[in-house]
Amino acid sequence: MSIRPVALVPAIAGVLLLAVLLFPICWMLAASLMPESRLFESRPFLPTAVTFEHYRALFDERNFLVPVRNSLLVSGLTTLVAVPIAALCAYALARLRMRGKGLVLACVLAISMFPQISIVPPLYLILRELRLLNTYPGLVLPYLTFSMPLGVWLLTGFFRQLPKDLEEAAMLDGATRMRALRDVVLPLAAPGIASTAILTFLYCWNEFLFALSFTLGPDRYTVPVAITLFRGRYQVPWGEVLAATVVATIPVALLVLACQRRIVAGLTVGATKG
Amino acid sequence: MAAIVLTGLAKTFPNGHVAIRNVDLGIDDGEFLVLVGPSGCGKSTLLRLIAGLETPTAGRIVIGDVDVTAHSPQLRDLAMVFQSYALYPHMSVRDNLGYGLKVRRTDRAVAAKRIADVAAALDIQALLDRRPAQLSGGERQRVALGRAIVRQPKAFLLDEPLSNLDPALRAQARAELRRLHRTLGATVVYVTHDQEEAMTLAGRVAVMRNGAIEQMAPPLDVYAQPVNTFVAKFIGAPAMNLVPATLVGIGTPSGALAGIRPHDVVLGAHGQIRATVEVVEPRGHDSVLHLRLDPPGVEPFLAIIAGSAVPPAGAHVFLTLPVDRRHLFDGRTGARLE
Numbered sequence: 001m002s003i004r005p006v007a008l009v010p011a012i013a014g015v016l017l018l019a020v021l022l023f024p025i026c027w028m029l030a031a032s033l034m035p036e037s038r039l040f041e042s043r044p045f046l047p048t049a050v051t052f053e054h055y056r057a058l059f060d061e062r063n064f065l066v067p068v069r070n071s072l073l074v075s076g077l078t079t080l081v082a083v084p085i086a087a088l089c090a091y092a093l094a095r096l097r098m099r100g101k102g103l104v105l106a107c108v109l110a111i112s113m114f115p116q117i118s119i120v121p122p123l124y125l126i127l128r129e130l131r132l133l134n135t136y137p138g139l140v141l142p143y144l145t146f147s148m149p150l151g152v153w154l155l156t157g158f159f160r161q162l163p164k165d166l167e168e169a170a171m172l173d174g175a176t177r178m179r180a181l182r183d184v185v186l187p188l189a190a191p192g193i194a195s196t197a198i199l200t201f202l203y204c205w206n207e208f209l210f211a212l213s214f215t216l217g218p219d220r221y222t223v224p225v226a227i228t229l230f231r232g233r234y235q236v237p238w239g240e241v242l243a244a245t246v247v248a249t250i251p252v253a254l255l256v257l258a259c260q261r262r263i264v265a266g267l268t269v270g271a272t273k274g
Numbered sequence: 275m276a277a278i279v280l281t282g283l284a285k286t287f288p289n290g291h292v293a294i295r296n297v298d299l300g301i302d303d304g305e306f307l308v309l310v311g312p313s314g315c316g317k318s319t320l321l322r323l324i325a326g327l328e329t330p331t332a333g334r335i336v337i338g339d340v341d342v343t344a345h346s347p348q349l350r351d352l353a354m355v356f357q358s359y360a361l362y363p364h365m366s367v368r369d370n371l372g373y374g375l376k377v378r379r380t381d382r383a384v385a386a387k388r389i390a391d392v393a394a395a396l397d398i399q400a401l402l403d404r405r406p407a408q409l410s411g412g413e414r415q416r417v418a419l420g421r422a423i424v425r426q427p428k429a430f431l432l433d434e435p436l437s438n439l440d441p442a443l444r445a446q447a448r449a450e451l452r453r454l455h456r457t458l459g460a461t462v463v464y465v466t467h468d469q470e471e472a473m474t475l476a477g478r479v480a481v482m483r484n485g486a487i488e489q490m491a492p493p494l495d496v497y498a499q500p501v502n503t504f505v506a507k508f509i510g511a512p513a514m515n516l517v518p519a520t521l522v523g524i525g526t527p528s529g530a531l532a533g534i535r536p537h538d539v540v541l542g543a544h545g546q547i548r549a550t551v552e553v554v555e556p557r558g559h560d561s562v563l564h565l566r567l568d569p570p571g572v573e574p575f576l577a578i579i580a581g582s583a584v585p586p587a588g589a590h591v592f593l594t595l596p597v598d599r600r601h602l603f604d605g606r607t608g609a610r611l612e
Contacts, residue, residue: 097288165360168327171347172354173374173425183373187364 032242054243067226075204078143086151094159112149134216147200158192223248276338276428277303283333293319295485306462310472311482353422357434361406368402374425392424412443429461503608529605538599539577545592
């Protein structure tokens with residue numbers, strides 16, 4: 001019986017952690033549904049009146065679907081470009097025998113360590129010369145500067161964990177290295193690739209500085225930029241900001257939930273008794 | 275099926291480790307060749323060179339009548355069974371067996387027929403729809419073997435395929451391998467560190483040390499006529515006793531070593547060497563005696579005595595080393611003296 005209180009400790013810790021993590025989200029959700037006039041009351045996270053006014057304003061007056069679409073496009077495209085290229089690069093670094101592998105990996109890491117602000121001016125000049133300012137490629141290309149190193153690092157780790165025997169078996173079975181990569185390595189690395197894709201997408205979704213610097217008007221603003229620019233000269237429309245934040249959270253939450261199931265499925269393939 | 279010829283083959287790894295030194299080796303069509311040696315002797319590297327998973331630093335590899343030295347593994351048409359089995363974990367047993375056929379665009383009906391035949395031969399029909407993770411060690415081993423057989427390759431390369439099995443299964447799998455080799459008539463190169471496996475399976479044994487082949491001959495010849503002290507000690511269990519030849523009354527050449535297998539030692543009152551029994555290990559049908567010879571400075575000496583009349587520990591005994599069972603080696607080089 002004396003074990004019981006000890007066994008409860010992790011459970012209590014878990015509940016506390018969850019409460020801390022969920023508190024701002026609950027507040028955000030509650031406040032986005034409250035009339036503006038009640039937002040600054042003494043107990044703002046107990047909704048006393050529910051209104052969808054903020055959401056209506058968000059889509060009718062502020063045209064918030066445009067930044068959501070921009071963010072989805074830019075983040076999605078970046079993920080689609082970055083992950084396959086990073087996967088090939090990581091496979092080469094993890095498996096092939098070549099000189100200077102360590103140096104390449106160190107450089108990749110160093111590049112991802114640059115403070116973002118330091119590469120904004122050169123990137124701005126490049127994009128201007130290429131006439132890519134205020135375009136989708138004008139965001140996707142800069143986003144590759146941080147998403148590729150991230151992907152290469154994560155995937156190199158995943159590929160290294162896979163047993164080499166499997167690829168060698170495939171090659172003796174008659175597969176070329178690329179075929180072995182497709183038929184054997186990629187299916188087994190799927191959980192790793194999925195988590196890399198999620199992380200890449202999240203980084204792009206949350207990215208602010210590049211989006212602010214390389215877009216010029218509301219037609220190309222991404223969600224974080226659009227929300228920041230809600231604030232007027234004399235007031236901040238907190239209700240709409242919070243409603244926008246809720247809208248911005250939903251796609252990401254859905255994506256993570258969808259992929260999480262795949263990741264778990266990938267990890268347990270063949271492990272269950274039938 | 276095809277013969278394999280290695281000429282002047284050498285492999286030095288980029289880190290400077292010399293794994294294979296100038297190996298010449300001819301494997302006949304349909305032969306069962308076992309590469310045996312202690313770990314690190316280069317036997318697995320030699321197999322991987324034949325497979326094309328490593329590139330040699332010198333020498334040529336000819337399979338059938340094609341020089342495949344520069345060919346990548348998929349062009350060599352060999353099948354390999356890995357120590358880890360290396361079954362594709364995300365594919366069913368059926369797809370594991372059929373992968374090589376699919377990659378080589380074998381006609382589907384033909385492939386299905388071959389998979390069914392191999393599954394029947396190896397008694398794994400019931401497992402075809404399972405995943406590797408749902409199989410026992412012995413079943414995985416059979417599937418790995420099946421994946422090699424179904425391809426009908428030019429030769430089979432087996433890298434310690436039985437070392438992950440428990441002893442009972444291993445004996446059974448050994449018998450099955452012999453049977454398969456007889457029915458398929460296949461060229462097999464088999465790597466093991468277990469001299470017993472080498473003795474029981476091989477048509478010929480190649481004993482390796484430090485990247486070179488010390489002796490290549492049928493197993494019984496290697497056992498009866500080891501070319502040097504290394505082979506003499508490595509093949510046969512327990513290992514051969516080696517003592518200075520002067521102890522057994524052989525004076526020339528000076529410094530020579532006399533070798534005798536524990537089974538061949540005879541105990542009897544008329545023996546010329548005195549010894550003390552230190553430990554007795556009864557094994558049922560016989561007993562292993564650990565002896566200390568009276569002349570000082572001699573390593574522990576083993577004798578295997580059949581029957582129940584075994585001297586107890588502490589007893590003083592006399593040994594005879596029958597002349598026709600004695601091996602003589604050069605004391606310095608270790609080479610066999612005739």
